[in-house]
Amino acid sequence: MNIGTGSSERQVYIGGEFVAENEARISIFDHVVLYGDAVYDTACAWGGKVFKLDEHVDRLFESAHALKIEVPLDKAGVKAVVLEVMRRNKLEDAYIKIIVTRGVGRMPLLSPYNCKPNLIAFAIPYLSLIDSGVQQEGIRAGISSMRRIPSECLDSKIKCCNYLNHIMMRMEANEAGLDEAIELDIDGYVAEAPGYNVFIAKQGLLYTPGENILVGITRQTVMELAAAEGLETVVGRLTAFDLYNADEVFLTSTAGGIFAVREVDGRAVGPGKPGPITQTLSQKYMELLESGVQSTPVYS
Numbered sequence: 471m472n473i474g475t476g477s478s479e480r481q482v483y484i485g486g487e488f489v490a491e492n493e494a495r496i497s498i499f500d501h502v503v504l505y506g507d508a509v510y511d512t513a514c515a516w517g518g519k520v521f522k523l524d525e526h527v528d529r530l531f532e533s534a535h536a537l538k539i540e541v542p543l544d545k546a547g548v549k550a551v552v553l554e555v556m557r558r559n560k561l562e563d564a565y566i567k568i569i570v571t572r573g574v575g576r577m578p579l580l581s582p583y584n585c586k587p588n589l590i591a592f593a594i595p596y597l598s599l600i601d602s603g604v605q606q607e608g609i610r611a612g613i614s615s616m617r618r619i620p621s622e623c624l625d626s627k628i629k630c631c632n633y634l635n636h637i638m639m640r641m642e643a644n645e646a647g648l649d650e651a652i653e654l655d656i657d658g659y660v661a662e663a664p665g666y667n668v669f670i671a672k673q674g675l676l677y678t679p680g681e682n683i684l685v686g687i688t689r690q691t692v693m694e695l696a697a698a699e700g701l702e703t704v705v706g707r708l709t710a711f712d713l714y715n716a717d718e719v720f721l722t723s724t725a726g727g728i729f730a731v732r733e734v735d736g737r738a739v740g741p742g743k744p745g746p747i748t749q750t751l752s753q754k755y756m757e758l759l760e761s762g763v764q765s766t767p768v769y770s
């Protein structure tokens with residue numbers, strides 16, 4: 471799907487107002503254009519309800535606070551914008567992005583002071599990041615030759631608009647014929663994947679890394695769903711060996727839910743197809759989205 475349609479039909483929020491997508495303008499001097507200096511969050515809506523909206527808005531504010539970017543609206547205002555952008559585009563199942571750029575400052579260009587932050591929000595019909603066929607069989611992943619930027623350099627908890635490290639790793643994987651990269655941290659332990667958290671299942675337990683990751687909202691949801699199924703999650707360090715020898719490996723993200731990984735670095739994971747734990751958790755996750763229990767209704 472081409473998301474940048476230049477549509478006059480689609481409404482987006484930018485600079486304090488709703489405008490047609492093809493009228494949305496941002497200054498070339500905005501720090502997001504010059505330096506990738508901005509934060510964002512991605513939420514999803516299912517059946518006209520936005521899943522865990524409070525959690526996404528809280529994380530957006532925490533990222534902004536960490537980078538000393540002042541969000542132009544309060545949390546209630548940002549939530550109202552998200553719901554309104556859904557309504558204006560008459561969406562039910564949607565992918566929603568909220569961005570806060572540092573804005574345009576005075577000279578010298580690299581100065582982060584006296585900038586006017588810009589809140590941007592858009593919603594588009596829900597899209598799957600991976601073809602449904604590939605998703606059903608499980609994806610093929612490879613460990614990247616690059617390392618995730620360590621938190622000592624840029625805190626991984628900040629969801630910022632500088633994703634070059636992740637993008638380079640995804641390109642490397644895709645150009646090697648793989649669906650996705652697995653990112654190791656600077657010490658060689660599994661961190662995450664470009665846009666996903668990583669889980670393994672082994673002998674009836676789940677394991678997921680706890681450091682050098684974006685603290686994913688889907689990761690948290692999966693741990694809660696697993697606990698409800700009597701499945702404990704151990705948060706700690708994992709190595710490539712643990713991935714190769716797991717019973718199951720899967721990735722989690724808001725934009726996509728749960729993806730089974732069937733192969734890592736040319737080694738089949740378990741029997742080389744989505745396993746029972748991944749399938750159960752995927753099903754429970756979809757049921758939770760559809761139930762609307764932890765969601766905010768758009769249309770009431």
Ligand SMILES: Cc1ncc(COP(=O)(O)O)c(C=O)c1O
Pocket residue numbers: 512636662663664665666667683684685686687688689722723724725
């Ligand atoms: C680097 C990174 N890790 C993990 C995730 C998954 O987070 P969530 O489940 O909140 O979407 C994302 C989501 O965009 C991400 O960008």
